[in-house]
Ligand SMILES: NC(=O)c1ccc[n+]([C@@H]2O[C@H](COP(=O)([O-])OP(=O)(O)OC[C@H]3O[C@@H](n4cnc5c(N)ncnc54)[C@H](O)[C@@H]3O)[C@@H](O)[C@H]2O)c1
């Protein structure tokens with residue numbers, strides 16, 4: 001595997017036919033969901049070096065140990081919190097490229113911990129932008145599709161035929177407005193902080209010539225996303241929808257549909273999305289100065305349809321009967337608390353990423369759920385049984 005990986009890597013060329021030079025990449029938030037998949041890809045298929053920065057490394061342990069892994073020496077872990085660590089600038093200076101993934105990015109936090117959310121997504125990202133700009137280093141910054149907020153169509157009357165017109169709902173990087181709710185709807189603290197850091201990075205590019213790429217992920221999902229409450233995360237924690245529904249399925253509980261599960265999302269398989277990021281890393285001339293939507297417009301469902309599909313897929317991969325009551329409705333106030341609000345619909349326009357990088361997602365929603373839920377069942381089913389069997393302490 002080592003020799004074929006390195007032989008393949010040395011022959012690799014970019015989209016313009018030029019050989020790809022090995023880079024040193026400072027990856028902040030490398031221990032998270034996206035970071036772990038990106039590290040895996042960079043280690044197994046390229047010759048780049050990664051300085052992996054995070055406060056945790058559980059999701060990349062398999063890449064760090066043992067010492068005889070084929071990529072040994074190309075990935076090093078630096079346990080640090082970017083809020084207060086003087087090593088950050090030195091690590092950025094040592095690298096050709098910085099990728100910033102670090103953020104609080106679970107909706108349950110946006111309205112309940114708005115200060116932490118704003119600090120994490122704006123204030124803590126400021127030094128990263130500053131060090132990149134001052135040291136002439138390229139930055140790939142992870143933003144979010146949530147910067148679009150709600151669609152224009154959501155403000156039209158329910159029966160308006162214009163709601164069917166893509167001009168009222170497809171989200172375009174260089175045209176669509178950012179539409180958030182009022183300040184008391186603290187859900188938008190995350191989107192607003194992400195929007196402001198995008199504007200700052202864009203301005204650094206315009207005024208100081210900083211080389212940057214901004215990524216707007218549209219619901220990337222797959223193995224290692226978030227945590228299963230009570231197993232590898234807090235019992236009362238609320239992760240993103242994939243992990244919430246996985247947790248319900250593993251425990252044989254009904255899946256909770258917030259406000260009837262009417263919101264729509266497009267889900268993309270993490271492995272498809274990581275291909276897009278690799279293209280950005282290795283084609284700077286095509287990626288610099290751009291904001292990219294990265295999603296799968298063909299995988300649109302309502303949250304209710306997602307729940308129904310996950311129930312069927314989980315039953316297939318686990319061999320277990322679906323719960324007697326498969327879903328229940330809960331109000332957003334009950335589920336997330338005061339100040340929650342929602343994006344109604346998220347269809348990414350793919351023109352920019354298609355034109356610049358020739359990227360298209362490949363995996364259908366059914367297929368990506370099948371591989372992801374197979375992983376969830378294999379990883380958690382036994383642990384959940386033990387948790388359920390444990391007597392509750394009085
Ligand atoms: N997964 C998605 O579909 C998605 C969608 C939109 C945007 N994003 C963005 O992509 C990025 C990565 O998302 P993810 O899904 O991998 O989330 P994640 O929570 O799994 O990963 C984030 C990582 O950053 C680390 N981190 C946070 N604050 C830090 C700090 N102060 N110092 C050091 N490390 C810190 C965390 O420990 C975590 O490992 C985030 O910026 C998120 O907003 C993700």
Ligand SMILES: O=C(O)[C@H]1O[C@H](OP(=O)(O)OP(=O)(O)OC[C@H]2O[C@@H](n3ccc(=O)[nH]c3=O)[C@H](O)[C@@H]2O)[C@H](O)[C@@H](O)[C@@H]1O
Nearest residue numbers: 105107144146217218219220240241244256257258263303
């Ligand atoms: O993934 C993305 O692209 C972005 O969107 C997510 O936001 P959202 O899609 O609203 O978060 P999820 O937790 O994945 O929820 C999706 C939908 O499912 C609903 N939901 C969630 C959990 C649940 O148990 N039941 C349920 O109905 C939510 O109300 C929401 O309508 C998060 O904000 C970020 O991770 C990211 O920036």
